Amino acid sequence: CGVGLWNFPVSRIYQTSPILSRDPLFLTGVTFPPEYPVYEETKIKLTVYDVKDKSQDTVRTSVLLDHREPRADVGRSFLGCTTFRVGDLMKSKEQQLTLTLRTSDGGKTVGTIEVNLVKMGEIEDEEADHVTTDAQDQKCALVRECTAPEGISGKDNLPLLNAVLKNPICKLYRFPTSDNKWMQIREQMAETTLSFHVPKELINLHIKEDMRRNQELKELGELAPHWDNMRKNVIAHCDQMLSLYQDTLAELGKHTGSSFKSSCNKGEKTLEFIPINLHLQRMHVHSPCLKDAVYDVITMGAPAAHCQGFKNGGLRKLLSKFEAERRNTGYQCIYYSPENTAKAKEVLSNINHLQPLISSHADLLLNSASQRSPDSLKNSLKMLSEKAELFVHAFKDQLVRSALLALYTARPGCVLKKPVMPRNSAEEGCDSQHQDHPSQIKRQDSIPHHSEYDEEEWDRVWANVGKSLNCVIAMVDRLLEKDNSSNIKEGENDPSPADCKMSHAGGDWYEKLYPLVITLKDCMGEVVTRAKQSMTFVLLQELACGLPQCLMLTLRRDIVFSQALAGLVCGFIIKLHTGLHDQGFLQQLHTVGLLVQYEGLLSTYSEEAGMLEDMAVGISDLQKVMFKIIEAKSDDFLPVITGRREHYVIEVQLPAKMFELLPQEIKEGKLLHMYPVLFNVGINEQQTLAERFGDTTLQENVNQENFELLKEYYKLFTEKMPPDCLPHFQEQNDLKGLLENLHQNIQAKKRKNVEIMWLAATICRKLNGIRFTCCKSAKDRTSMSVTLEQCSILRDEHQLHKDFFIRALDCMRREGCRIENVLKNVKCRKYAFNMIQLMAFPKYYRPPEGTYGKADT
Numbered sequence: 123c124g125v126g127l128w129n130f131p132v133s134r135i136y137q138t139s140p141i142l143s144r145d146p147l148f149l150t151g152v153t154f155p156p157e158y159p160v161y162e163e164t165k166i167k168l169t170v171y172d173v174k175d176k177s178q179d180t181v182r183t184s185v186l187l188d189h190r191e192p193r194a195d196v197g198r199s200f201l202g203c204t205t206f207r208v209g210d211l212m213k214s215k216e217q218q219l220t221l222t223l224r225t226s227d228g229g230k231t232v233g234t235i236e237v238n239l240v241k242m243g244e245i246e247d248e249e250a251d252h253v254t255t256d257a258q259d260q261k262c263a264l265v266r267e268c269t270a271p272e273g274i275s276g277k278d279n280l281p282l283l284n285a286v287l288k289n290p291i292c293k294l295y296r297f298p299t300s301d302n303k304w305m306q307i308r309e310q311m312a313e314t315t316l317s318f319h320v321p322k323e324l325i326n327l328h329i330k331e332d333m334r335r336n337q338e339l340k341e342l343g344e345l346a347p348h349w350d351n352m353r354k355n356v357i358a359h360c361d362q363m364l365s366l367y368q369d370t371l372a373e374l375g376k377h378t379g380s381s382f383k384s385s386c387n388k389g390e391k392t393l394e395f396i397p398i399n400l401h402l403q404r405m406h407v408h409s410p411c412l413k414d415a416v417y418d419v420i421t422m423g424a425p426a427a428h429c430q431g432f433k434n435g436g437l438r439k440l441l442s443k444f445e446a447e448r449r450n451t452g453y454q455c456i457y458y459s460p461e462n463t464a465k466a467k468e469v470l471s472n473i474n475h476l477q478p479l480i481s482s483h484a485d486l487l488l489n490s491a492s493q494r495s496p497d498s499l500k501n502s503l504k505m506l507s508e509k510a511e512l513f514v515h516a517f518k519d520q521l522v523r524s525a526l527l528a529l530y531t532a533r534p535g536c537v538l539k540k541p542v543m544p545r546n547s548a549e550e551g552c553d554s555q556h557q558d559h560p561s562q563i564k565r566q567d568s569i570p571h572h573s574e575y576d577e578e579e580w581d582r583v584w585a586n587v588g589k590s591l592n593c594v595i596a597m598v599d600r601l602l603e604k605d606n607s608s609n610i611k612e613g614e615n616d617p618s619p620a621d622c623k624m625s626h627a628g629g630d631w632y633e634k635l636y637p638l639v640i641t642l643k644d645c646m647g648e649v650v651t652r653a654k655q656s657m658t659f660v661l662l663q664e665l666a667c668g669l670p671q672c673l674m675l676t677l678r679r680d681i682v683f684s685q686a687l688a689g690l691v692c693g694f695i696i697k698l699h700t701g702l703h704d705q706g707f708l709q710q711l712h713t714v715g716l717l718v719q720y721e722g723l724l725s726t727y728s729e730e731a732g733m734l735e736d737m738a739v740g741i742s743d744l745q746k747v748m749f750k751i752i753e754a755k756s757d758d759f760l761p762v763i764t765g766r767r768e769h770y771v772i773e774v775q776l777p778a779k780m781f782e783l784l785p786q787e788i789k790e791g792k793l794l795h796m797y798p799v800l801f802n803v804g805i806n807e808q809q810t811l812a813e814r815f816g817d818t819t820l821q822e823n824v825n826q827e828n829f830e831l832l833k834e835y836y837k838l839f840t841e842k843m844p845p846d847c848l849p850h851f852q853e854q855n856d857l858k859g860l861l862e863n864l865h866q867n868i869q870a871k872k873r874k875n876v877e878i879m880w881l882a883a884t885i886c887r888k889l890n891g892i893r894f895t896c897c898k899s900a901k902d903r904t905s906m907s908v909t910l911e912q913c914s915i916l917r918d919e920h921q922l923h924k925d926f927f928i929r930a931l932d933c934m935r936r937e938g939c940r941i942e943n944v945l946k947n948v949k950c951r952k953y954a955f956n957m958i959q960l961m962a963f964p965k966y967y968r969p970p971e972g973t974y975g976k977a978d979t
């Protein structure tokens with residue numbers, strides 16, 4: 123049943139308190155828009171209907187009464203009506219009227235209706251489009267929906283948050299506290315531009331990375347036919363894959379409008395990098411005796427590759443299966459372990475980063491020399507030496523050595539083209555005569571014939587960089603020394619103009635240094651060519667061993683990671699804003715890093731098991747992401763992503779005023795670490811099947827592994843944070859207890875043990891972490907879970923009256939932001955659950971009557 127109002131504009135009708143009894147109490151609210159002409163003499167007519175299905179606006183026609191109401195009533199089950207004057211309500215005692223509800227002919231009394239006047243200013247000073255009240259014993263759950271809610275960032279109206287968060291929805295509730303006062307709750311939900319921004323940035327980086335790799339494969343030099351065919355095949359596949367990424371990026375570039383991907387678009391190929399239904403879910407609590415508090419949860423569909431399907435499982439299974447298969451294809455190509463492949467990528471990335479850097483420092487050195495500036499010469503040399511040292515160390519790896527030999531054997535007839543040789547070899551040593559007169563000297567031979575392969579040759583080539591750097595250093599020292607002593611001489615006796623001329627001409631710094639710098643560059647070039655080719659050869663093996671699965675797996679991993687990263691970046695930015703004035707939090711951020719806790723509600727049965735396998739890898743991959751906070755130089759506050767697969771840095775831009783608030787370490791660009799953990803508990807009927815007839819080990823393993831990660835974070839946290847740093851520090855003992863409790867619950871192997879989720883979430887909040895909740899679509903189960911979490915927090919932390927826990931929960935689920943989320947996704951205000959599914963749900967995860975049903979999702 124429900125209450126219908128007509129004769130004045132009602133944007134929405136809410137029933138907040140269904141009580142299954144013979145004397146039911148219903149609540150609803152209505153707001154008059156400011157421009158609507160309401161005067162004291164305005165008469166309002168209230169008509170009450172029996173509504174069977176509010177969301178579909180269908181009614182129980184069988185009980186239709188014969189009445190003479192206008193057409194608007196046709197098809198509704200009319201119960202009774204009454205009228206009142208606005209002036210009467212305003213002048214009444216306590217601004218409340220109790221009116222008799224009569225049948226349409228004005229005869230029979232069918233019940234009473236109580237009307238309360240609520241001034242909007244009593245709640246908030248904003249425009250609203252409806253109010254819902256629960257008037258039982260004046261204990262109301264009051265809901266207001268804001269058409270133009272206050273910026274989600276609060277009164278500060280922060281520019282960055284406004285750039286990131288879009289289409290906020292806001293609901294206000296008033297719930298009684300255990301001491302019969304009121305608490306006010308502002309529930310907010312917003313989508314984020316990051317849903318598209320992060321994947322686009324990421325795909326762009328993938329394209330650059332893959333283009334470079336494809337180019338390096340082409341530049342691998344001559345290969346024997348077997349390897350050459352292999353390379354051609356790999357390049358063809360890689361080029362194909364590259365165009366796929368390029369097409370996706372182009373498609374995303376065309377996307378305009380909404381900044382979220384709805385659950386209905388899960389299978390949309392062009393949107394596969396975009397997270398599903400990503401939102402910020404915020405609860406702001408204002409209660410009389412306690413401090414205001416804000417609780418954020420990021421809700422999103424489990425990061426998963428829906429377009430690739432789950433027939434063969436998800437990433438967790440696919441990756442280990444692929445690795446096992448790859449090990450057995452050794453007869454076609456050389457097996458390098460995933461660690462070695464990762465190492466090869468790292469070396470390549472170091473080369474690409476360091477070589478131009480050293481080159482530019484070397485040019486600066488020459489520049490300082492030509493200006494004859496001792497200070498700047500010293501500085502340039504310092505920078506050059508530091509980078510060159512890093513460069514030399516980057517190749518100190520057995521993998522380079524072994525890959526060089528492998529590549530050597532893959533050359534046609536094992537003979538190589540002569541590589542570019544340095545003009546001057548550092549082998550010559552640094553004696554001054556040679557430096558002053560660079561000469562053509564004996565050079566390193568090219569990589570020798572097979573039988574002559576000289577394993578130590580690489581060491582020499584590599585050591586030449588160090589030696590040639592030493593020559594540069596020695597020369598700079600000599601020049602500075604000379605300069606110094608001639609200055610002293612000049613000071614002793616005034617030199618004749620002829621002397622000065624002589625000393626300048628004899629000591630032309632630039633000319634002395636130039637050949638040595640060129641030698642250094644040449645030696646570096648030699649190392650780079652060899653190391654690049656050898657590492658590319660390792661990558662060739664990785665790709666060739668598993669074509670095309672290898673590329674498909676990379677794509678799958680990229681897709682899952684992209685979704686996960688979009689969520690993380692959103693969570694990080696929100697967290698940074700809420701914690702910007704909290705010194706403890708900022709210290710934690712740069713000394714320890716942040717915990718990121720994911721609650722998964724996926725079942726370990728059928729397709730969802732595959733989703734969980736994808737999600738587990740995607741979240742674990744986030745461990746390698748680091749954040750850096752930079753000062754925004756323009757109004758474009760969107761984050762910038764740099765790096766390569768497995769090594770991304772997210773640069774979050776803060777407006778100058780906010781940047782100022784940061785500790786020096788963060789301002790100086792310290793990289794901030796993330797510690798993602800995932801705990802999953804399947805709750806629906808599919809999980810029942812998994813428990814009865816299937817397998818729940820995936821969930822058990824994931825929870826156990828992630829518990830270890832959580833423990834490590836906690837250890838780090840207690841080691842690095844001063845005891846009085848966090849507001850919750852006094853709760854350290856509680857935390858220990860909570861961790862122990864979580865451990866026991868994970869071990870307990872209890873069915874649908876939702877306690878795990880509550881404990882993990884509580885630990886996350888106490889550790890200042892970023893909270894996430896995910897199910898397949900983040901629409902139905904996620905909504906049940908976040909509303910339960912919100913009400914549990916109200917009960918445990920804000921003294922929500924215990925009798926109102928369920929009512930508050932039902933109210934939020936019925937009227938709150940999450941039902942709007944469902945509407946946004948599937949254009950229908952119904953959680954997609956049926957009775958059978960709900961019977962399988964843990965008790966507090968079941969939505970109230972009338973809010974669920976079969977909807978086409």
Ligand SMILES: O=P(O)(O)O[C@H]1[C@H](O)[C@@H](O)[C@H](O)[C@H](O)[C@@H]1OP(=O)(O)O
Binds near residue numbers: 897898
């Ligand atoms: O938001 P979800 O809980 O992933 O939505 C599920 C719902 O839980 C389930 O009962 C229903 O049968 C659908 O599978 C929903 O998923 P959709 O992705 O179809 O919205």
